[in-house]
Amino acid sequence: MRCDCCGKRKCWLESFEDINAGNKVLHLCVKCSTLVYKIRDVEKSNQDLKKSLIAELESRMSENSSDFKKWLDDKVLKVQ
Numbered sequence: 896m897r898c899d900c901c902g903k904r905k906c907w908l909e910s911f912e913d914i915n916a917g918n919k920v921l922h923l924c925v926k927c928s929t930l931v932y933k934i935r936d937v938e939k940s941n942q943d944l945k946k947s948l949i950a951e952l953e954s955r956m957s958e959n960s961s962d963f964k965k966w967l968d969d970k971v972l973k974v975q
């Protein structure tokens with residue numbers, strides 16, 4: 896299993912986060928899922944922090960993370 900954001904391969908003692916993205920399940924490593932939760936939890940008034948968290952997450956994305964990017968745009972960024 897690989898992280899759908901950064902492409903990191905799952906280690907045996909690592910727990911990946913499962914994300915239900917409609918017709919498929921995405922898997923995120925701990926670092927990427929932590930960033931997603933931070934982006935979700937950031938206060939509306941703190942757009943600078945949110946932007947920097949999104950930039951950090953985007954910098955982790957690999958060329959294979961288009962499904963994850965779409966999910967992030969639809970379910971996290973548009974919702975807020």
Ligand SMILES: [Zn+2]
Nearest residue numbers: 898901924927
């Ligand atoms: Zn990752």
